[in-house]
Amino acid sequence: MGYIEMGKQYVMNTYNRYPxxxxxxxxxxxxxxxxxxxxxxxxxxxxNNLGHCHPSVVAAIKKQAEDMIHCSNLYWNMPQxxxxxxxxxxxxxxxxxxxxxxxxxxxxAIKLARKYSKKKYGEHKYGIITMQQSFHGRTLGSLTAxxxxxxxxxxxxxxxxxxxxxxNDYEALKxxxxxxxxxxxxxxxxxxxxxxEADPDYLQKVRRLCDEKxxxxxxxxxxxxxxxxxxxxxxxxxxxxxxIMTLAKAIAGGLPLGAMVATDEVASGFKPGDHASTFGxxxxxxxxxVAVMKELLGGVIxxxxxxxxxxxxxxxxxxxxxPVIVDVRGKGLMLGIxxxxxxxxxxxxxxxxxxxxxxxxGHSVVRMVPPLVITKDDAxxxxxxxxxxxxxxxx
Ligand SMILES: *Cc1c(COP(=O)(O)O)cnc(C)c1O
Numbered sequence: 295m296g297y298i299e300m301g302k303q304y305v306m307n308t309y310n311r312y313p314x315x316x317x318x319x320x321x322x323x324x325x326x327x328x329x330x331x332x333x334x335x336x337x338x339x340x341x342n343n344l345g346h347c348h349p350s351v352v353a354a355i356k357k358q359a360e361d362m363i364h365c366s367n368l369y370w371n372m373p374q375x376x377x378x379x380x381x382x383x384x385x386x387x388x389x390x391x392x393x394x395x396x397x398x399x400x401x402x403a404i405k406l407a408r409k410y411s412k413k414k415y416g417e418h419k420y421g422i423i424t425m426q427q428s429f430h431g432r433t434l435g436s437l438t439a440x441x442x443x444x445x446x447x448x449x450x451x452x453x454x455x456x457x458x459x460x461x462n463d464y465e466a467l468k469x470x471x472x473x474x475x476x477x478x479x480x481x482x483x484x485x486x487x488x489x490x491e492a493d494p495d496y497l498q499k500v501r502r503l504c505d506e507k508x509x510x511x512x513x514x515x516x517x518x519x520x521x522x523x524x525x526x527x528x529x530x531x532x533x534x535x536x537x538i539m540t541l542a543k544a545i546a547g548g549l550p551l552g553a554m555v556a557t558d559e560v561a562s563g564f565k566p567g568d569h570a571s572t573f574g575x576x577x578x579x580x581x582x583x584v585a586v587m588k589e590l591l592g593g594v595i596x597x598x599x600x601x602x603x604x605x606x607x608x609x610x611x612x613x614x615x616x617p618v619i620v621d622v623r624g625k626g627l628m629l630g631i632x633x634x635x636x637x638x639x640x641x642x643x644x645x646x647x648x649x650x651x652x653x654x655x656g657h658s659v660v661r662m663v664p665p666l667v668i669t670k671d672d673a674x675x676x677x678x679x680x681x682x683x684x685x686x687x688x689x
Contacts, residue, residue, distance in 0.1 A: 319346025360657035387555035392575030396542035397431025410563025412477035427487030489630025524599030524626030
């Protein structure tokens with residue numbers, strides 16, 4: 295039996311998988327079992343920001359694995375402290391809580407927002423407003439925060455105290471606030487929902503509104519953080535700072551790690567025992583995270599900005615000969631190509647056959663989230679393949 299048949303027999307059926315088994319990666323390239331090469335513009339869904347098997351990440355993992363793999367948060371470990379320091383020194387934040395995934399980072403943010411607000415204002419302060427088309431994860435709390443019924447269906451009852459408003463609609467947000475509201479949570483650039491950017495003016499007004507009403511502002515930068523948009527964190531494009539920010543995906547170069555960053559004031563809402571994670575801040579993941587931060591700040595973010603602008607302008611040019619392309623959205627190397635078709639699966643399959651991996655965001659958007667280390671040549675190659683696919687489809 296091949297691995298795909300075995301997978302169908304033994305692995306629970308929760309993913310729609312493409313029929314290839316990937317065995318090796320190097321930089322922006324991955325290889326399947328048959329030795330076919332693909333240019334990887336999925337990057338593990340915005341995870342492998344330094345590309346596959348980046349030498350500094352590999353070296354950091356090897357070294358830490360030989361020194362210590364796990365020790366529990368009953369004790370301090372050096373990579374965890376070092377990564378927290380790097381995150382704090384390069385963001386609005388003062389304190390970091392580590393966990394293992396984006397969903398868990400958002401659970402932590404929901405819990406901290408409630409704990410802090412109840413302590414400060416009373417038991418009635420627990421409501422959280424999130425955005426329609428948002429994505430915050432699959433655990434019950436983060437799933438409730440996710441403003442898409444398609445992910446929630448069948449799992450009710452959900453968590454109490456959540457409301458959803460249209461993204462970039464200031465009046466709708468203002469109207470949704472009531473005496474229970476304690477926080478507003480949003481992705482500065484929505485990822486899974488279709489690559490929608492927050493308007494700068496909207497985000498600035500939301501910040502002012504939160505200050506006036508005593509609400510916490512939570513930014514989910516699980517996908518748009520870690521250099522993805524051409525700045526270390528997406529909020530840095532906007533001149534607006536959150537009170538809490540969540541990170542995961544790319545933070546540890548492909549190892550599981552999540553983080554919640556908060557100001558000292560808000561972080562004071564948690565005292566020892568209020569929240570915890572057995573593996574959170576694991577030494578190997580954090581050692582990889584330290585290597586990632588050093589590479590990102592050492593020039594990779596600048597490359598993401600430059601190559602991202604080039605890729606976006608080439609995609610916009612492509613629109614002239616292929617009117618099926620309605621719009622190209624996003625910043626840096628977090629780009630969404632809005633297509634005038636209900637489903638982009640045929641485009642994704644066509645690109646895969648020609649050696650380019652891309653994915654969807656929503657149903658009608660082709661998403662490109664390549665490693666941040668790609669060259670302009672890589673970007674050109676991807677655009678050329680996409681062009682061939684659209685031409686062959688006659689769209
Ligand atoms: C992927 C994602 C999550 C969930 O992360 P997991 O690690 O899969 O739990 C949360 N928020 C955003 C914005 C994401 O893109």
